[in-house]
Amino acid sequence: MDLSGLLAQLLNGMQYGLLLFLISSGLTLIFGVMGVINLAHGSLFMIGAYAAFVITGWTGALWLALPAALIGGALFGALLERGLFRHFYRREHLDQVLLTFALILLFEEARSALLGNDFHSVQVPALLDFSVPVTPDFAYSAYRLAVLGACVLVALLMFLGLERTRLGSAVRAAAEKPEMVELLGLDARRIHMAVFALGTALAMLAGALAAPLQSVYPNMGDGFLIISFVVVVVGGVGSVAGAFWGALLIGLVDTLGKAYLPEVAGLAVYVLMAAVLLWRPSGLFAPARG
Amino acid sequence: MTALAAEGLTRRFGGLTAVDSVSLTLSVGELHAVIGPNGAGKSTLVNLLAGELRPSAGRILLGGEDVTTWPTWRRARRGIGRSFQRTNLLRDMSAHENARLAAQAAAFGPGRWLRDAGRDAASLAEAARVLERVGLLGRADAVAGTLSHGELRLLEIAMALANRPAVLLLDEPLAGMGPEESEPVGALLRDLARDHALLLIEHDMDVVFAVADRVTVMVDGRVLEHGVPTAIRASAAVRDAYLGHGA
Amino acid sequence: MLVAGRRGSLLLALAALLVAALPLFASNYHLQLASTALVAAMFALSLQLVVGGAGMVSLGHAAFFGIGAYAIHLLPAGISIALTLPAAMALAAIAALAVGALSLRTRGFFFLMTTLAFGQMLFFVFHDTPLGGGKDGVFITRPALELFGLAWEIPRRQRAAAMLWINLGLLAAMYVGLALLMRTLFGRALLGIRGNEDRMRALGYDTRTVKLAAFVLAGALAGVAGHCQAMTEAFVTPEMLAWHHGAEALLMILLGGLGALHGPILGAFAYVGLGEASTLITERQRLVEGLVILAVVLALPRGLAGIGRGWRR
Numbered sequence: 001m002d003l004s005g006l007l008a009q010l011l012n013g014m015q016y017g018l019l020l021f022l023i024s025s026g027l028t029l030i031f032g033v034m035g036v037i038n039l040a041h042g043s044l045f046m047i048g049a050y051a052a053f054v055i056t057g058w059t060g061a062l063w064l065a066l067p068a069a070l071i072g073g074a075l076f077g078a079l080l081e082r083g084l085f086r087h088f089y090r091r092e093h094l095d096q097v098l099l100t101f102a103l104i105l106l107f108e109e110a111r112s113a114l115l116g117n118d119f120h121s122v123q124v125p126a127l128l129d130f131s132v133p134v135t136p137d138f139a140y141s142a143y144r145l146a147v148l149g150a151c152v153l154v155a156l157l158m159f160l161g162l163e164r165t166r167l168g169s170a171v172r173a174a175a176e177k178p179e180m181v182e183l184l185g186l187d188a189r190r191i192h193m194a195v196f197a198l199g200t201a202l203a204m205l206a207g208a209l210a211a212p213l214q215s216v217y218p219n220m221g222d223g224f225l226i227i228s229f230v231v232v233v234v235g236g237v238g239s240v241a242g243a244f245w246g247a248l249l250i251g252l253v254d255t256l257g258k259a260y261l262p263e264v265a266g267l268a269v270y271v272l273m274a275a276v277l278l279w280r281p282s283g284l285f286a287p288a289r290g
Numbered sequence: 291m292t293a294l295a296a297e298g299l300t301r302r303f304g305g306l307t308a309v310d311s312v313s314l315t316l317s318v319g320e321l322h323a324v325i326g327p328n329g330a331g332k333s334t335l336v337n338l339l340a341g342e343l344r345p346s347a348g349r350i351l352l353g354g355e356d357v358t359t360w361p362t363w364r365r366a367r368r369g370i371g372r373s374f375q376r377t378n379l380l381r382d383m384s385a386h387e388n389a390r391l392a393a394q395a396a397a398f399g400p401g402r403w404l405r406d407a408g409r410d411a412a413s414l415a416e417a418a419r420v421l422e423r424v425g426l427l428g429r430a431d432a433v434a435g436t437l438s439h440g441e442l443r444l445l446e447i448a449m450a451l452a453n454r455p456a457v458l459l460l461d462e463p464l465a466g467m468g469p470e471e472s473e474p475v476g477a478l479l480r481d482l483a484r485d486h487a488l489l490l491i492e493h494d495m496d497v498v499f500a501v502a503d504r505v506t507v508m509v510d511g512r513v514l515e516h517g518v519p520t521a522i523r524a525s526a527a528v529r530d531a532y533l534g535h536g537a
Numbered sequence: 538m539l540v541a542g543r544r545g546s547l548l549l550a551l552a553a554l555l556v557a558a559l560p561l562f563a564s565n566y567h568l569q570l571a572s573t574a575l576v577a578a579m580f581a582l583s584l585q586l587v588v589g590g591a592g593m594v595s596l597g598h599a600a601f602f603g604i605g606a607y608a609i610h611l612l613p614a615g616i617s618i619a620l621t622l623p624a625a626m627a628l629a630a631i632a633a634l635a636v637g638a639l640s641l642r643t644r645g646f647f648f649l650m651t652t653l654a655f656g657q658m659l660f661f662v663f664h665d666t667p668l669g670g671g672k673d674g675v676f677i678t679r680p681a682l683e684l685f686g687l688a689w690e691i692p693r694r695q696r697a698a699a700m701l702w703i704n705l706g707l708l709a710a711m712y713v714g715l716a717l718l719m720r721t722l723f724g725r726a727l728l729g730i731r732g733n734e735d736r737m738r739a740l741g742y743d744t745r746t747v748k749l750a751a752f753v754l755a756g757a758l759a760g761v762a763g764h765c766q767a768m769t770e771a772f773v774t775p776e777m778l779a780w781h782h783g784a785e786a787l788l789m790i791l792l793g794g795l796g797a798l799h800g801p802i803l804g805a806f807a808y809v810g811l812g813e814a815s816t817l818i819t820e821r822q823r824l825v826e827g828l829v830i831l832a833v834v835l836a837l838p839r840g841l842a843g844i845g846r847g848w849r850r
Contacts, residue, residue: 037646093594093646098791099834101784105827113821226657226780229650237647266665270658274639277651281642340739366741374739380732391729394722395741403723403750410722449740 017251048207236283597656633756
């Protein structure tokens with residue numbers, strides 16, 4: 001086996017996995033704390049990617065798109081939570097599923113009305129448009145390395161935030177045992193809004209980061225949504241650490257599978273999920289719970 | 291005769307030991323009450339005995355047979371009836387239909403799934419029997435959602451009685467009842483203890499001391515005391531534990 | 538889940554007669570539209586067994602519909618419907634057994650996520666491998682209408698009417714079968730599980746096996762619906778397996794009413810009718826669909842069946 005090729009695939013897999021982590025950590029926190037499955041979470045990723053496309057189109061600078069996706073995502077998430085989701089926490093699953101399915105349709109329709117149905121590509125920032133020699137005979141895209149670094153940074157900040165801040169520990173408590181929020185006398189509304197804003201911001205940031213790596217196209221959030229579900233099932237729900245390790249595992253399995261076993265690669269992650277369901281139905285990295 | 295025995299039953303959640311090597315035996319003809327402050331592990335104990343949770347250690351014998359690894363439904367079919375702390379029945383169905391659903395569990399075996407539910411005479415009779423036993427026969431046709439809180443608690447007990455289980459696990463059957471309602475239920479519990487091995491989880495000490503044959507006091511997952519009501523009432527350790535927990 | 542009483546059944550039977558009489562006065566286009574609604578009704582009705590019957594929300598149901606459709610493509614061209622229909626049911630049931638056995642190890646939203654993921658896996662099988670004949674779909678030869686050696690040759694002009702009658706007959710059979718099923722011990726057990734699964738286990742019901750049986754039966758019936766669509770349109774496409782298609786069936790169920798067995802039939806006709814009416818106003822189908830869902834979820838939580846009276850148990 002070609003060693004530099006393997007190294008490239010490993011790096012690609014980690015980078016894909018870390019992007020998946022940005023999406024699935026929000027999904028798992030929103031589910032863990034509020035008990036809502038947001039099917040439109042993939043659409044938020046799509047919106048982030050289109051935001052990057054539009055902003056780099058105007059300004060030529062992807063740098064501006066990243067904070068815009070983060071801040072805009074947080075505001076948009078807070079707005080969605082207040083205006084819509086808050087009223088659905090106690091509704092039946094079916095209602096929540098259909099509400100968020102409707103959001104997918106409306107987001108996609110808005111995208112189609114405003115920006116059309118074409119595929120677009122987003123330029124890698126000029127500053128990072130080169131390759132870094134990793135070994136003497138292997139160089140790797142600087143932008144991909146930067147994405148890797150950015151995702152690791154976000155993951156670290158998230159862990160620190162969850163471990164070290166008051167709000168963070170409240171969110172963790174709520175994700176593991178939603179009834180804890182009331183017991184500890186915490187302001188549930190504030191926590192809910194913060195979690196939703198964070199999840200939305202991360203999904204949109206992931207979209208903006210991913211935009212130069214692949215095309216920007218209609219329904220691009222769909223595939224990411226479903227793979228993120230696989231991540232959450234494999235990692236264990238409500239656990240950010242579970243989402244992290246699950247995302248890395250899925251990212252590597254999918255990327256290496258596509259590189260070395262292309263005939264069956266599309267199925268590899270689902271087979272992995274089936275194995276996890278058989279072996280540990282509550283997820284590989286789930287915290288012990290009653 | 292011992293109907294159900296727990297030996298060294300332990301259940302851990304992460305770092306927390308909710309039930310810590312609890313042993314007890316239930317015999318037909320005896321009302322065994324488990325009391326203890328909130329968080330003592332009483333509900334976890336019921337869930338372990340019923341099969342909703344697997345013990346981390348210890349074993350459970352039902353009629354002498356080791357059922358530790360059996361799922362809930364299999365234990366139920368072998369003779370465990372259980373009521374829940376929170377009343378949650380099928381609210382749009384009548385009391386009789388709720389009871390019938392409980393009774394039909396016996397008929398619901400392999401190869402009999404497609405039997406017409408309305409023609410299953412045995413379950414009709416069994417539903418009527420259990421409703422009568424708890425004194426709800428007069429309200430059989432009332433929709434469950436319209437029953438009073440006390441009546442719902444009785445229906446809850448009636449469903450646990452279906453198909454004559456040897457063991458009854460009743461989780462706070464008196465919860466939310468006023469003194470006037472709870473007195474006849476106390477008498478019902480005494481009556482049920484004649485032909486069942488009855489485990490009663492209860493908060494109200496007065497009721498427990500009035501009806502129980504034996505009392506187990508749990509604190510922090512462990513058995514603190516075990517004995518007849520008069521001995522428990524006199525125990526200094528129990529008094530300390532209860533006062534210490536502010537219950 | 539309620540089954541329509543005497544008056545409700547009479548109304549349903551009258552509606553069925555009306556649909557059966559359509560070929561007397563409706564155009565071919567409208568006959569095809571009616572067939573679309575009948576197939577959608579079969580699909581939503583099969584899903585109702587899982588959602589309204591056992592209280593489980595599955596997002597992977599379209600996969601079984603699609604497998605039923607592709608059964609015709611996978612079998613030799615032009616063989617009898619007496620072979621293709623059972624084969625469609627069997628293949629869909631096997632897939633549902635595999636997906637259900639794994640997904641039912643989880644509950645609630647986990648179940649939803651795993652059914653969605655496995656459904657998508659099956660979508661990829663037909664989308665990306667040679668098995669399905671390509672991602673753009675393939676034209677198929679309709680199965681022959683022969684039973685016990687008796688063949689029914691249909692002139693091209695009357696094909697839309699014939700398809701309508703077959704679809705109507707199968708939908709009616711499916712509805713009556715499920716209505717009878719709800720009266721059995723199995724049906725009662727399903728209702729109990731929907732109301733309170735923990736309680737049913739404590740009463741001695743093996744709830745996981747009951748749920749799996751319902752899931753597999755629903756999968757087989759979705760296979761019938763898929764078979765009918767493929768037969769009606771002489772075309773199969775991987776989109777039949779896409780999860781959006783399954784979400785549409787959930788919408789039909791919610792539109793028609795979660796609590797009634799006939800709800801999905803009302804919902805399917807309303808959904809197809811709304812879609813058709815909206816094409817007069819706008820090209821943007823997704824906008825209409827999204828707004829309809831919002832309206833139903835926000836304003837009509839009991840569905841169309843909740844509006845009408847006279848539907849009794």
